[in-house]
Amino acid sequence: MKKRQMYMRMVTASLLRRRSRMVIALLAIAIGATILSGLVTIYVDVPRQLSQQFRSYGANMIITSSGEGFTQEDVDKAVSLIPKDQLVGVTPYRYDTVRINDRPVMAAAMSMEEAQKTSPFWSVEGRWPSAEKEIMVGESVAETYNLKEGKRVTCTYAPEADKTDKKKESKQEEEDIVPDNFIDFTVTGILSTGGKEEDYVYMGLKDMENLTGSPTVFDICELSVSAESKQLSSYADSITGKSDMMSARLVKRVTESETKVFSKLQSLVLLVTIIVLALTMISVATTMTAVVAERRMEIGLRKALGASNQSIVAEFMGEGLVLGAVGGAVGAVFGFLFAQAVSVNVFNSSITFMPWLLPLTIIASVIVTGIACLLPIRSATDIDPALVLKGE
Amino acid sequence: MSLLELKNVSKIYGNLHALDHINLKVEKGEWLAIMGPSGSGKSTTMNIIGALDKASEGEVLLDGVDIAKKSARELTNIRRDKIGLIFQQFHLVSYLTAVENVMLAQYYHSVPDEKEAMEALERVGLADRAKHYPSQLSGGEQQRVCVARALINYPEIILADEPTGNLDEANEEIVVELFRKLHEEGTTLVVVTHNPEVAEVAQRTVVLRNGKIDHESINENFTGRIKHITLQ
Numbered sequence: 220m221k222k223r224q225m226y227m228r229m230v231t232a233s234l235l236r237r238r239s240r241m242v243i244a245l246l247a248i249a250i251g252a253t254i255l256s257g258l259v260t261i262y263v264d265v266p267r268q269l270s271q272q273f274r275s276y277g278a279n280m281i282i283t284s285s286g287e288g289f290t291q292e293d294v295d296k297a298v299s300l301i302p303k304d305q306l307v308g309v310t311p312y313r314y315d316t317v318r319i320n321d322r323p324v325m326a327a328a329m330s331m332e333e334a335q336k337t338s339p340f341w342s343v344e345g346r347w348p349s350a351e352k353e354i355m356v357g358e359s360v361a362e363t364y365n366l367k368e369g370k371r372v373t374c375t376y377a378p379e380a381d382k383t384d385k386k387k388e389s390k391q392e393e394e395d396i397v398p399d400n401f402i403d404f405t406v407t408g409i410l411s412t413g414g415k416e417e418d419y420v421y422m423g424l425k426d427m428e429n430l431t432g433s434p435t436v437f438d439i440c441e442l443s444v445s446a447e448s449k450q451l452s453s454y455a456d457s458i459t460g461k462s463d464m465m466s467a468r469l470v471k472r473v474t475e476s477e478t479k480v481f482s483k484l485q486s487l488v489l490l491v492t493i494i495v496l497a498l499t500m501i502s503v504a505t506t507m508t509a510v511v512a513e514r515r516m517e518i519g520l521r522k523a524l525g526a527s528n529q530s531i532v533a534e535f536m537g538e539g540l541v542l543g544a545v546g547g548a549v550g551a552v553f554g555f556l557f558a559q560a561v562s563v564n565v566f567n568s569s570i571t572f573m574p575w576l577l578p579l580t581i582i583a584s585v586i587v588t589g590i591a592c593l594l595p596i597r598s599a600t601d602i603d604p605a606l607v608l609k610g611e
Numbered sequence: 612m613s614l615l616e617l618k619n620v621s622k623i624y625g626n627l628h629a630l631d632h633i634n635l636k637v638e639k640g641e642w643l644a645i646m647g648p649s650g651s652g653k654s655t656t657m658n659i660i661g662a663l664d665k666a667s668e669g670e671v672l673l674d675g676v677d678i679a680k681k682s683a684r685e686l687t688n689i690r691r692d693k694i695g696l697i698f699q700q701f702h703l704v705s706y707l708t709a710v711e712n713v714m715l716a717q718y719y720h721s722v723p724d725e726k727e728a729m730e731a732l733e734r735v736g737l738a739d740r741a742k743h744y745p746s747q748l749s750g751g752e753q754q755r756v757c758v759a760r761a762l763i764n765y766p767e768i769i770l771a772d773e774p775t776g777n778l779d780e781a782n783e784e785i786v787v788e789l790f791r792k793l794h795e796e797g798t799t800l801v802v803v804t805h806n807p808e809v810a811e812v813a814q815r816t817v818v819l820r821n822g823k824i825d826h827e828s829i830n831e832n833f834t835g836r837i838k839h840i841t842l843q
Contacts, residue, residue, distance in 0.1 A: 221722070221723075222718060222722060222723065224723075225714060225718045225723040226718075228711065229707070229711075229715075229718075232706050232707055232711070233706055236705075236706035236744075237706055516702065517704055517705075519702075520702045520704065521704075521715070521719070522687065523661075523663060523690060523696055523702075524690070524691065524696070524715060524716050524719050524760075525687055525688065525690045525691020525692070525716075525719040525720060526687070526691075526719045527684065527687055527719075528684075530719065604663055605658045605663035605664045608663075608698060608700075608702060609654065
């Protein structure tokens with residue numbers, strides 16, 4: 220039999236045949252590794268989860284036109300710079316002034332489906348428009364014109380609306396005025412956001428084209444991207460850099476909130492991880508101290524038989540490291556389950572298993588256990604065989 | 612040259628002289644018994660001969676080498692290579708089987724050899740109990756495992772500290788018989804005991820009192836291998 224085989228036999232025999240004490244040490248390591256593995260999983264996966272959650276606060280990037288607006292083709296080109304899996308929603312808007320009861324109101328035209336993705340926080344009493352000649356009005360507009368869900372409202376569009384308010388200067392001019400376009404809309408919903416969005420009316424792009432008689436040219440485009448602020452900035456820079464007509468910028472109140480929450484969460488996880496590691500170390504060190512104390516006689520015997528201090532260290536460290544590895548493996552599995560439970564309960568979505576976390580947890584557990592074993596093992600080498608074998 | 616020689620050896624703890632200028636020689640192949648009342652210095656002598664403790668004064672020559680001047684690491688090597696120890700409380704590792712306990716001494720000495728360890732157990736009549744744990748063995752059997760462990764590395768000298776102190780009469784006889792067999796094979800034995808029956812089967816008996824050699828005697832009826840031992 221080789222020495223290494225005998226070494227393994229002694230280490231495993233000590234662990235397996237002295238279960239009660241070792242189970243306590245193993246439990247301490249496994250609990251520590253579970254929390255460590257769980258927190259690292261949360262640390263890595265939660266920014267992704269939170270990023271998706273933050274999308275409910277609306278767009279975090281806005282593309283504006285540096286010239287006379289942009290087309291759907293321009294939007295598609297710009298959006299192609301962002302990976303599809305990170306793109307939650309893209310809503311280009313066209314704005315124009317329409318008139319209701321001869322008073323000007325700002326109208327926004329967009330794809331209703333996309334708008335629901337980029338502005339999920341919008342609260343609509345009724346429903347979003349889903350067909351032509353359907354309109355959604357902001358709460359403020361609804362109050363002004365006494366509009367309710369199901370009511371009809373006529374929107375007119377004067378091609379040269381700025382002139383219609385001025386006093387007509389001549390009869391000839393009066394004759395030259397192009398008649399106003401108008402569409403009778405049905406109000407499908409009243410929008411409340413608590414913000415300036417309540418001052419607008421919202422219609423489909425086709426209705427706006429019919430009303431204005433001109434093809435769609437967008438003024439701005441809202442994007443909801445599931446990415447961290449640094450990544451977002453780089454996307455914005457690439458969009459701005461690639462196009463002369465478009466300029467992308469971040470919605471600071473959203474991205475800054477995200478960054479703050481992430482950094483606070485990361486600090487919290489780091490702090491808890493350090494505390495857990497310290498507690499695990501204390502727990503393992505205490506257990507190993509007890510193990511050394513109760514095996515003083517055995518250590519004395521081994522020394523009497525000719526065991527060097529290095530042999531004693533190797534044997535006890537071997538036991539500690541095996542415990543660390545087993546505890547780490549158990550902890551990695553339970554840590555995933557722990558993180559999964561947190562994710563499902565808090566974020567309503569499951570997390571993906573990260574295979575690299577298994578060796579990482581085992582290595583971390585082995586290192587922590589190794590450090591925790593140092594002092595108790597040091598005390599083991601100080602044992603005087605002559606004293607302990609006499610029973611002192 | 613004697614295998615073991617103590618020259619003016621003293622062990623002092625504070626004001627207490629546990630050993631006071633002891634002079635003692637043990638020849639190769641000799642069977643020596645050390646007797647004395649409690650506190651006479653038997654265990655201290657045993658620890659110093661067994662390289663478990665250092666003398667405060669004097670020389671302890673084992674195979675011509677003064678081990679009194681050696682470092683702790685060197686003493687460990689001496690214990691491993693030259694000495695076989697047997698204790699009153701057996702001191703077997705509880706979670707290792709009988710054969711594994713024997714192999715433990717091989718492990719620290721050179722290379723564990725299960726076959727050789729089994730042969731050692733066979734010599735003490737325990738081959739059929741090799742896979743039993745200490746808790747499954749009787750006191751006598753445990754002590755026989757200790758004997759097998761002590762002799763597995765062919766030490767220069769076997770030191771036994773009260774080897775029958777925890778045994779009943781039947782097991783005491785078995786262990787003494789084992790010693791007799793080992794001595795026949797040429798093993799040097801030093802047995803510390805307060806049991807006159809165990810001492811009287813040895814070749815020579817040294818009696819300690821108050822840290823000094825009180826007297827010594829030769830067993831005239833000794834029938835073992837080396838018969839010509841003289842009083843020192």
